[in-house]
Amino acid sequence: MRVAGEQPYDVVVGRHLLGELPAMLGDRVRRVLVVHPAALAATAEVVHEDLKASGYEAFVAEVPDAEEAKTAQVAAFLWGVLGQADFTRSDAIVTVGGGATTDLGGFVAATWLRGIRVVHVPTTLLAMVDAAVGGKTGINTAEGKNLVGSFHPPAGVLCDLAALESLGRWDFVAGMAEVVKTGFIADERILELVEENADVLGAWGTRPTTDATWAVVAELVERSIAVKARVVGEDLKESGLREILNYGHTLGHAVELTERYQWRHGAAVSVGMVFAAELSRLAGKLDDAVVERHRAILGSLGLPLTYRGDRWEQLLSAMRRDKKSRGDLLRFVVLDDVARPTRLEGPDPTLLAAAYAEIAAEAPVGRGPVTL
Ligand SMILES: NC(=O)c1ccc[n+]([C@@H]2O[C@H](COP(=O)([O-])OP(=O)(O)OC[C@H]3O[C@@H](n4cnc5c(N)ncnc54)[C@H](O)[C@@H]3O)[C@@H](O)[C@H]2O)c1
């Protein structure tokens, strides 16, 4: 799939794709830094050896797992590695990992010498369908999620579906939240596919994956990437259309911060989408049936639908730092219907509180498997 823009690039979905890496890196690259978390050390070493065999001067850097990687300290560590190895503007980074790794590696590529090439090799469902595509890079600060970053499109993305074989159930399910998001904002066929296959998708990794399930996963990945490619191809820097990809994220990111990143991103986005759907309904835009479809689909995958009722003020305060806010104006992506996203600007505080009341859990929810 081709992503349009000033520097168009390919997103390749398939199996055993590492042979495509040199072509994506391009002719001028001499040095390559492979960035990965510990869980992907073996894959990163294969990439490292392949690159050396292809004539590159290749290095590897292991970074912390998950959100622990998305800090200024870890970015500074990688800047140090690049500096020590004399990386120039014609050199490149390859990321091998989930969305946290692609966000971090993309950010370091965007900032080193004001921008070097990066190729992403996403290894989670979430990173394949969302994080690795579109050039949004970022790290967190104490005040919130992705508050520092830049738009820096990759030179290419290699989605090797074989990587999903080792992905744990709840990491796969968390990725499904972004797939479902894509369905609600742009492609109803995605929702139908999830509805038809929720039992096997929600049980990922607990039983052997049949060829039929792989075919469904491949179609979901391709459809989700197609939506993202179309949107970011039109609006890389989020001046309008791209905001729809943030459906469910205004509250979702606030939940992640409140939980000190102990919830998976996809789990927080799941709760955030139910909130956004309720907000859409209370604003008179969305039918009850579509709101209930959110709960049915996300719930059938095992994703959370509620969040603790005693955290509203904290969440509201975190939402003020959302990137869609303008001054004191809170802005939300909401739905008029399936595949008809729109914006709600400066909703009345009582409307927001009423939407939150619809998703608030009476007692604090436990640290369940998807959230952890
Ligand atoms: N830039 C964007 O457009 C964008 C879009 C969506 C999400 N994100 C970001 O992506 C991050 C979430 O990404 P994620 O869900 O991939 O989380 P993640 O990167 O934390 O990976 C989840 C876990 O899976 C492990 N893992 C990765 N690949 C594996 C494999 N093949 N087999 C076994 N284990 C594997 C990781 O080590 C980690 O423990 C968040 O930081 C979110 O903000 C960014």
Ligand SMILES: O=C(O)C(=O)C[C@@H](O)[C@H](O)[C@H](O)COP(=O)(O)O
């Ligand atoms: O690509 C985008 O644009 C998105 O909003 C995709 C989201 O799934 C992703 O989580 C993104 O990182 C959120 O961006 P942010 O600007 O709200 O931090």
Ligand SMILES: [Zn+2]
């Ligand atoms: Zn997201």
